[in-house]
Amino acid sequence: MNNRTLAIIKPDAVSKNYIGQIVKMINDGGFKILRMKMVCMSKKSAEGFYEIHKERPFFVELIEFMTSGPCVPIPLEKENAVEDYRKLIGATNPAEAEEGTIRKLYAESLSKNAVHGSDSDENAVKEIAHFFSRDELLNNK
Ligand code: ADP
Ligand code: MG
Numbered sequence: 785m786n787n788r789t790l791a792i793i794k795p796d797a798v799s800k801n802y803i804g805q806i807v808k809m810i811n812d813g814g815f816k817i818l819r820m821k822m823v824c825m826s827k828k829s830a831e832g833f834y835e836i837h838k839e840r841p842f843f844v845e846l847i848e849f850m851t852s853g854p855c856v857p858i859p860l861e862k863e864n865a866v867e868d869y870r871k872l873i874g875a876t877n878p879a880e881a882e883e884g885t886i887r888k889l890y891a892e893s894l895s896k897n898a899v900h901g902s903d904s905d906e907n908a909v910k911e912i913a914h915f916f917s918r919d920e921l922l923n924n925k
Pocket of ligand 1: 837846896
C-alpha cells in the first residue's frame with residue numbers, strides 16, 4: 785500500500801539553488817510528488833511544526849534557520865515512503881550520512897542539513913497537513 789511522507793527542501797539548499805538536483809533525486813527514488821510549493825515559514829508556523837523539539841537546546845537556532853528564507857515542502861507518496869525517503873536523505877548530521885544521500889551531497893552542517901523527512905506515518909500525516917489543505921491534495925484542485 786502506498787503511504788506518504790513530507791519532504792522539505794530547507795532554506796540552505798534553496799538559497800544554494802539545489803532545488804532541481806534534490807527534486808531529481810526524489811523522482812529517481814521512485815516517489816510520486818503530490819504537490820509542491822515555496823513558502824516562507826513564519827516564526828509561529830516553524831515553532832508549531834517543530835513543537836516536538838521545543839525543549840531541545842538547538843530549538844532557537846532551528847527556528848531562526850527555518851525562517852531565514854523560503855523552503856519547499858513536498859508531500860510524497862510511495863510504498864514504504866517514510867523509511868525509503870529517510871534512506872534517501874541520510875543521517876541528520878551530514879558528516880555521518882552515507883555516500884550518495886541527499887544530505888551527504890548537499891547539506892553543510894548538522895543544523896543546515898538541506899532537507900527534512902518525516903519520521904513516522906503518523907507524523908507524516910500531521911506534517912503534510914501543516915502545509916497542505918485536504919483540497920490541495922486532491923488531483924483536480
Ligand atoms: P531529522 O531532521 O533527521 O529528523 P531531528 O528530528 O532530530 O532530525 O532534528 C530536526 C532538525 O533539527 C534537524 O534536521 C536539524 O536541522 C536540527 N538539529 C538536530 N539536532 C541538532 C543539533 N544537535 N544542533 C543543531 N541543530 C540540530
Ligand atoms: Mg525529525
